[in-house]
Amino acid sequence: MIQRNNILISFDDEVPLLQAVRKLRDNKEIITDVLSPFPVHGLDEALSIKRSRIPVVGFIFGAIGALLAFGFQAWVFTVSYPLIIGGKPFFSVPTFIPITFEVTVLFAGLSMVAAMLIRSKLKPEIRFEPVEERITDDRFVILVEAEDEETTLSRIRSLLSGIHTIEIR
Amino acid sequence: MGMTIAGLAMLFGVFMIFWTVWQGIGTWGENRTVGWAFEITTFVWWIGIGHAGTFISAILLLFRQKWRNSINRSAEAMTIFAVICAALFPLIHLGRPLLTFFIFPYPNTRGLWVNFNSPLVWDVFAISTYFTISLVFWYVGLIPDIGTLRDKIKKGLKKNIYNFLSFGWKGSARGWHRHEITSIMLAAIATPLVLSVHSIVSMDFASSIVPGWHTTIFPPYFVAGAIFSGFAMVQTLLIITRKTMGLEDFITESHVENMNKILIATGSIVALAYMTEMFMSWYSGNEYEHYAFMNRATGPYWWAYVIMIGCNVFSSQLLWIKKLRKSLVFTFLLSIVINIGMWFERFVIIVTSLHRDYLTSSWTMYKPTIVEFGLLIGTLGIFFTAFLLFIRIFPVISISEVKSILKTGARHQQKTDLSHDTTE
Numbered sequence: 091m092i093q094r095n096n097i098l099i100s101f102d103d104e105v106p107l108l109q110a111v112r113k114l115r116d117n118k119e120i121i122t123d124v125l126s127p128f129p130v131h132g133l134d135e136a137l138s139i140k141r142s143r144i145p146v147v148g149f150i151f152g153a154i155g156a157l158l159a160f161g162f163q164a165w166v167f168t169v170s171y172p173l174i175i176g177g178k179p180f181f182s183v184p185t186f187i188p189i190t191f192e193v194t195v196l197f198a199g200l201s202m203v204a205a206m207l208i209r210s211k212l213k214p215e216i217r218f219e220p221v222e223e224r225i226t227d228d229r230f231v232i233l234v235e236a237e238d239e240e241t242t243l244s245r246i247r248s249l250l251s252g253i254h255t256i257e258i259r
Numbered sequence: 260m261g262m263t264i265a266g267l268a269m270l271f272g273v274f275m276i277f278w279t280v281w282q283g284i285g286t287w288g289e290n291r292t293v294g295w296a297f298e299i300t301t302f303v304w305w306i307g308i309g310h311a312g313t314f315i316s317a318i319l320l321l322f323r324q325k326w327r328n329s330i331n332r333s334a335e336a337m338t339i340f341a342v343i344c345a346a347l348f349p350l351i352h353l354g355r356p357l358l359t360f361f362i363f364p365y366p367n368t369r370g371l372w373v374n375f376n377s378p379l380v381w382d383v384f385a386i387s388t389y390f391t392i393s394l395v396f397w398y399v400g401l402i403p404d405i406g407t408l409r410d411k412i413k414k415g416l417k418k419n420i421y422n423f424l425s426f427g428w429k430g431s432a433r434g435w436h437r438h439e440i441t442s443i444m445l446a447a448i449a450t451p452l453v454l455s456v457h458s459i460v461s462m463d464f465a466s467s468i469v470p471g472w473h474t475t476i477f478p479p480y481f482v483a484g485a486i487f488s489g490f491a492m493v494q495t496l497l498i499i500t501r502k503t504m505g506l507e508d509f510i511t512e513s514h515v516e517n518m519n520k521i522l523i524a525t526g527s528i529v530a531l532a533y534m535t536e537m538f539m540s541w542y543s544g545n546e547y548e549h550y551a552f553m554n555r556a557t558g559p560y561w562w563a564y565v566i567m568i569g570c571n572v573f574s575s576q577l578l579w580i581k582k583l584r585k586s587l588v589f590t591f592l593l594s595i596v597i598n599i600g601m602w603f604e605r606f607v608i609i610v611t612s613l614h615r616d617y618l619t620s621s622w623t624m625y626k627p628t629i630v631e632f633g634l635l636i637g638t639l640g641i642f643f644t645a646f647l648l649f650i651r652i653f654p655v656i657s658i659s660e661v662k663s664i665l666k667t668g669a670r671h672q673q674k675t676d677l678s679h680d681t682t683e
Contacts, residue, residue: 125429126430127659128659128660130432130435144440145444148448152448163375170372171371171372178376188455188459191451192381192388193384193388195449195451199395199396200392200395202441203399206399206437206441212427214423214427215427216422217422218425225430226430228662
């Protein structure tokens with residue numbers, strides 16, 4: 091998965107990782123990605139990742155689910171096949187609420203998970219080449235974009251000389 | 260050993276399911292008066308057990324209870340298996356499982372739809388939504404951990420399977436960011452969902468006119484009971500898991516104690532609900548209502564009532580004693596006692612209310628048959644088989660969550676060597 095023009099810097103802890111991220115960004119290097127075995131606190135701010143809009147997706151689909159469920163029940167009981175059940179009114183809002191609620195939750199939940207998978211480009215694949223096998227175990231990795239590998243490599247080496255890294259390649 | 264017993268129980272249950280479908284539900288002990296009994300009891304019991312998982316993963320996540328991290332994964336798995344066991348019962352109940360699709364609203368040549376005024380239809384939506392959301396929630400949490408397993412394996416079929424299951428998880432910063440937001444949002448919507456599911460189940464009873472069922476206290480009372488029995492089942496499973504998998508350092512005594520505190524709280528709510536019901540039956544001045552409750556405690560099913568009160572009210576109050584709360588052996592035994600008690604709670608509610616209601620001429624007794632016991636044992640078999648398989652194949656404790664906690668915890672202790680934080 092590693093692209094040819096990417097430089098890989100790996101760490102064994104999150105503190106030097108965060109230091110390196112700040113330093114690289116201060117020096118206008120372009121970080122393509124940061125990989126870690128668990129969510130690192132403070133990394134979002136360091137990379138200035140904007141807050142994801144997945145909750146908005148959830149809200150929109152939840153609203154669609156609510157309208158769909160309520161509208162469908164109302165249509166069934168007033169237009170499609172009105173039935174007298176226990177003398178209750180055809181359009182009885184309270185009895186439509188439980189299903190409306192459940193369908194809202196279902197739509198919101200599934201849409202958010204779908205949004206997460208699509209946005210993060212996660213899909214079931216038989217073949218998968220990890221950038222570095224240990225990033226799901228105990229390695230932290232920064233990928234930096236490089237137009238010219240040799241010069242960027244030496245530039246990054248000197249930049250990160252004070253920080254404890256495992257490997258720069 | 261455990262697997263063999265569970266497997267045999269499952270086979271027995273599957274045979275009984277086939278027998279029921281083959282012969283018809285006449286093989287059960289239900290009669291015209293007691294039309295709901297053993298199976299509904301077991302169904303509600305399983306749904307109740309299924310509540311603890313999402314309670315732990317959603318509500319405790321929102322309340323930032325860090326201790327949940329070592330128990331949430333297995334509790335969520337438990338939820339899924341319990342809901343599967345529960346969902347079997349409506350299908351068997353139909354007598355003709357091939358016509359299951361009748362319970363969903365779909366366009367058909369008869370022009371009819373399902374009755375949206377009926378709590379039984381609400382149940383279909385509530386339980387299928389609950390199952391879907393719990394499954395998705397559990398799986399989203401598993402994805403990074405499956406990634407870890409994938410990278411531990413060098414090659415072969417197993418590698419391909421884990422590749423497939425891990426959805427190509429990379430661990431990138433944006434991926435984690437979205438993963439965290441999705442998890443917290445799922446927790447936020449799963450919280451009201453947990454409360455809604457058992458409320459809707461309770462409405463199957465509460466919206467009828469049967470004395471002893473027709474009460475407004477049912478939704479909160481059922482939810483508290485569900486969390487009570489669910490936590491008891493979590494205790495049973497976790498104490499077995501920590502013993503067999505050697506997870507003593509991860510599932511500690513303080514986890515067990517914390518869950519015991521939740522058991523006291525929910526057990527007390529359940530006790531209060533029993534008392535409120537009793538009081539209301541007298542205070543309402545309704546003689547049918549009054550008789551239903553007197554009949555529960557002193558009628559022919561008094562023994563079921565005694566088991567219910569003994570197992571749920573008195574036994575859980577013993578947890579006020581710190582020594583017992585911390586004892587694993589006691590907790591294990593108590594958790595089984597509570598689950599028996601909660602099964603009897605549903606039995607008492609359902610059977611004693613139905614067997615003597617308004618018409619004295621149709622009063623009768625109910626006796627379960629071997630087929631019905633078979634279904635209970637069989638679902639227990641399915642449940643334990645699935646759970647044991649799960650702890651063999653997937654990480655029972657969320658690896659990435661424990662890592663992030665270990666790192667922060669270790670930093671507090673000024674430790675420099677942080678590399679030995681693998682959980683397996």
